[in-house]
Amino acid sequence: MQNLNQLLSTLDGYIGGSDWFVYLLLGTGLFFTIYLKFPQLRYFRHALNILRGKYDKKDDEGDTSHFQALATALSGTVGTGNIAGVAYAxxxxxxxxxxxxIVTAxxxxxxxxxxxxxxHKYREKAEDGSMSGGPMYYMKNKLNMKWLAILFSIFTIIxxxxxxxxxxxxxxxxxxxxxxxxxxxxxxxxxxxxxxLVIIGGIKRIAKVTEKLVPAMAFIYLIGALSxxxxxxxxxxxxxxxxxxxxxxxxAAAGGFLGATISFAFNRGVNRGLFSNEAGQGSAPxxxxSAKAHEPVSEGIVAILEPFIDTIIICTITGLTLLxxxxxxxxxxxxxxxxxLNFLSVNYSDEKEQDRENLFQMLSxxxxxxxxxxxxxxxNGKITNKNISALHARSLAEEIKIQINESPFTGILNVKDGKISDKIEQLSVSGKSLLHSSPLTAKAFTKGFFGESGKFIVSIGLLLFAFSTAISWSYYGSRAMTFLFGSKSIIYFNILYVAGFFIASFADTTIIxxxxxxxxxxxxxxxxxxxxxxxxxxxxTVSVYWKDFEKEYGTKKLEETEQNA
Structure with missing residues (x-):
């Protein structure tokens, strides 16, 4: 596991954790923001009107309403990124x-x-009669780059x-x-x-579940955070x-936190921002x-609301709760x-300024x-070596206890390159260190009006958030399977997906x-x-949309839309 984590960390450093990936992601968003003249500001009010069905038509083709599509997409983004991801960032x-x-959002x-x-513009009707779309379809149908569509579909499944x-x-x-x-x-x-049981029913059952689950889970979580x-x-x-x-x-260093550089805060903030709202990832499309619409731009305008709700509202509130x-x-x-966990051959103390500086430089x-x-x-469970210290969760570990079968361990352990190399079943190491991910958010929720009961809100909120995300991503994976192998292949994907969901429940958090x-x-x-x-x-496409909008609703309505925006 330790070797696997090291391998994955090295690979992540070249891709998702690299500066070039961050600049590409933000640069694309900045380019389109300027190129399309700030649509996230100009069309925001219009997005709310579309969402409530103001411009719907009876003959619109699709499987779900605008709200159901938004709820399904939000259920895919509002998940651990909002609770665990913010804490990790x-x-x-x-x-x-x-x-x-926030900038990323x-x-x-x-x-x-x-x-x-x-x-939405280049979607197709699948052999089972449902609407099937996503980036792989515009890659194939418009760009004529089927190889890129296949590559994207494989990465979607992963x-x-x-x-x-x-x-x-x-x-x-x-x-x-x-x-x-x-x-x-x-x-x-x-x-x-x-x-x-949920995903076997396909998009219509998924949409019915998520349209009820998303508002409920957001309400419960926000009440706890605001408290x-x-x-x-x-x-x-x-x-x-x-x-x-x-x-x-x-x-700067504060308490057990040993500090972070500008570039590290920038990189991790953008990276976790993407994990939270998935803008640019190609999942929400x-x-x-599947949404009912007679043209594609209206659905794109509705999608503007997703990063706003997911990151600018929910993630910011989580951040304020933690801080x-x-x-x-x-x-x-x-x-x-x-x-x-790493054991160091020097006895450091985070109460000494020089030691903090050395530790900060190591972590950077x-x-x-x-x-x-x-x-x-x-x-008796305590380390007796004098000139060593331990780093856990980017902080110096204190009051370390080593147990086997929940009883204090006495004996010797071999350590190689900072890691315990002995393979002993039921051996556990605990102590005091910084927390991250969902345990940190759960701890924050105990510091409010609800006291210790606040952690139950996080557990329930996380259960609903994360479970709804798993539901939505099963659909994304199934659409990629449909594109690659046809709709009959979905059953095999679903079996592996559910099996992976079970195995991950007791796997190593850092590796995942x-x-x-x-x-x-x-x-x-x-x-x-x-x-x-x-x-x-x-x-x-956007230009055609507004010309058609003006023809159908008149110049006055178009001007009102622009003014309200």
């Missing part, structure tokens, strides 16, 4: 990461508008596991285990069966200031392609993930880590999140290339 990049998540509103419009199945199941099981002490395998098994923010009202303004103050300086509660830089008792990649190799002496970042990047690249090649087609 702050854990890695500090408060400034939230700023870059603002530009992503235009990217989403473009990819959804083009995918990403269905990397985005929709594995991290969602893992986050649910971890949160339920931390809150209710339920075995992750039991949680994963029960939800895997439930997932199978924390207003309980810590004196920290609201300082939290806002920290988000913007650290943008051009990097986040697959859901929107105002103060838990983001505090150490808490937790069970250590072995892939995230400026200095090499002095990894410990040798024998770890353990007596690293794999998710890689899967997202692989899927995003061909989609960004495709929409950039179709920039003129997009502009012409």
């Amino acid at each position: 702050i854990h890695l990049g500090g408060p400034a990461a939230i700023f870059w998540m 603002f530009l992503g509103m235009t990217t989403k508008f473009v990819e959804v419009t083009l995918s 990403s269905a596991f990397g985005t929709g199945s594995l991290p969602q199941s893992n986050s649910i099981a971890s949160s339920i285990n931390a809150t209710f002490n339920i075995d992750p395998k039991l949680t994963g098994g029960f939800l895997a069966i439930l997932l199978g 924390v923010i207003f309980y810590n009202a004196e920290n609201i303004v300082p939290s806002f200031i920290s988000i913007f103050a650290d943008v051009f300086t990097g986040s 697959i859901a929107h392609a 105002s509660s103060g838990v983001w830089n505090e150490k808490f008792e937790n069970q250590f993930q072995t892939s995230d 990649g400026e200095k090499e880590m002095p990894l410990f190799s040798g024998i770890l002496q353990v007596n 999140w690293t794999f998710a970042g890689i899967a997202i990047a692989f899927m995003t690249l061909p989609n960004l290339i495709g929409i950039l090649l179709l920039r003129k087609d997009m502009k012409d």
